[in-house]
Amino acid sequence: MPTLARRRIPVRRDAGLYAYERTLARTGFTPVAGTDEAGRGACAGPLVVGAAVLAPGKRGEVPGLADSKLLTPAARERAYDQVVARAAAWSVIIVPPDEVDRVGLHRSNIIAMRRALARLEPAPSYVLTDGFPVTGLGVPGLAMWKGDQVAACIAAASVIAKVTRDRIMCELHEQWPDYGFDAHKGYVTDEHQQALSAHGPSPVHRRSYANVARVVSLGDEGWKGEPDL
Known part of the structure; x- marks a missing residue:
C-alpha cells in the first residue's frame, strides 16, 4: 500500500484510477500532474513525453482511460480526444532521435519530463511519475510502479505521449x-x-x-x- 509523501497517507492500489488525485486534493495538493513517455524502448523515431492535469470532479473522469499500452489503437485515439478535451492542462515534448543519442536516453527522458511539466498552466503542486522520480521540480512528487495503470493523470499522459508518437511514426513511414x-x-x-x-x-x-x-x-x-x- 503506497503512501503519499510528507503526510504519509496510505492509498490502496485497488481504490480506482482516480484515487491518488482525490486523496492528494483532500490533503491540500491541487492540481496534481502526471507524466509519462512513449518510445523509450524503440530504436527509431523520437522519444515523446506527455504531461497532464485532469480537471476536478466528473469532468476529469475520462471515458475509456487506461494505460495506453493496454488499449487498442482505436481506443487510444478515442481516449486521446477525451483527454485533450477534458484536461485542465496538458503538454507534449518531442525529443528527436539524434538528441537521444547525444544526451542519453534516461537524461533525455528526465529533461523532457521537466519541460513538459513546466509548460502546464496552472502549474502542479504535486507530480506523479511512472517508474522513476523526477527531481528538481520544486514541488513534491511520487514515483509509482506501473503508475500508468493506477493513477489517472499518468494514464492520461501516457495516452498523449503514445498517440502523438504513433502519429509521428506513421508520418515517418511515408518518408521511409x-x-x-x-x-x-x-x-x-x-x-x-x-x-x-x-x-x-x-x-x-x-x-x-x-x-x-x-x-x-x-x-x-x-x-x-x-x-x-
Missing part, C-alpha cells in the same frame, strides 16, 4: 517506407531488424542503440537512397 514504421512504430521486431540490415539505418534511427550500432559497424552507415516525398 522500407522500414515499416507504421506497423512496429520503431520498436525492434524481426521485420524491422531485417529491413535495418538490408537498407542500413535511416536518419531517424538511434545510433546509440546496440542493434543499430551493429549494422553501422558492418559498414552500412547511412540510408541507401532518398525518402519518398
Whole structure:
C-alpha cells in the first residue's frame, strides 16, 4: 500500500484510477500532474513525453482511460480526444532521435519530463511519475510502479505521449517506407531488424542503440537512397 509523501497517507492500489488525485486534493495538493513517455524502448523515431492535469470532479473522469499500452489503437485515439478535451492542462515534448543519442536516453527522458511539466498552466503542486522520480521540480512528487495503470493523470499522459508518437511514426513511414514504421512504430521486431540490415539505418534511427550500432559497424552507415516525398 503506497503512501503519499510528507503526510504519509496510505492509498490502496485497488481504490480506482482516480484515487491518488482525490486523496492528494483532500490533503491540500491541487492540481496534481502526471507524466509519462512513449518510445523509450524503440530504436527509431523520437522519444515523446506527455504531461497532464485532469480537471476536478466528473469532468476529469475520462471515458475509456487506461494505460495506453493496454488499449487498442482505436481506443487510444478515442481516449486521446477525451483527454485533450477534458484536461485542465496538458503538454507534449518531442525529443528527436539524434538528441537521444547525444544526451542519453534516461537524461533525455528526465529533461523532457521537466519541460513538459513546466509548460502546464496552472502549474502542479504535486507530480506523479511512472517508474522513476523526477527531481528538481520544486514541488513534491511520487514515483509509482506501473503508475500508468493506477493513477489517472499518468494514464492520461501516457495516452498523449503514445498517440502523438504513433502519429509521428506513421508520418515517418511515408518518408521511409522500407522500414515499416507504421506497423512496429520503431520498436525492434524481426521485420524491422531485417529491413535495418538490408537498407542500413535511416536518419531517424538511434545510433546509440546496440542493434543499430551493429549494422553501422558492418559498414552500412547511412540510408541507401532518398525518402519518398
